[in-house]
Amino acid sequence: MTTKNRSTKMNLMHEDLARAQMRARLGEAQQLRRGHQMVLARRLSRRAERAAQQARLALARAL
Template sequence: MNPAGIDPTVRSEQTTELQIQNRTLEMNLLQESLARAHMQERLHEAEEQRLGLRVLRADRLRRKAERASMRARKALAVALM
């Protein structure tokens, strides 16, 4: 027996089991981290898409306002003639 009164083979098995548990935990944490990064990327892509749609909508509204302004100018010009 060793001074601590623990059988060395039991100590070795406990150490091996602990190492396996640590590796399993690390793998789970790695998977969670990967999933989190993937979701962040998806959220970023969705935000970029929303911004692009907002810009398109604003451009369409600007053109529509310009056309309305031209019609109003033409109607005023006709009324003043």
């Protein structure tokens, strides 16, 4: 009977470890996603700034 209890405890420990590792990997994935979104936002912001500058130059030339 004690062997069965040990086996059950080991299985539960392995399941807990697997869950903890999965949570850690999900957290890492979310951080990477947030970082990627920040990079995209910066890129789009720079593109918008360049477009605004070009529009100002075109307006200045037209006047």
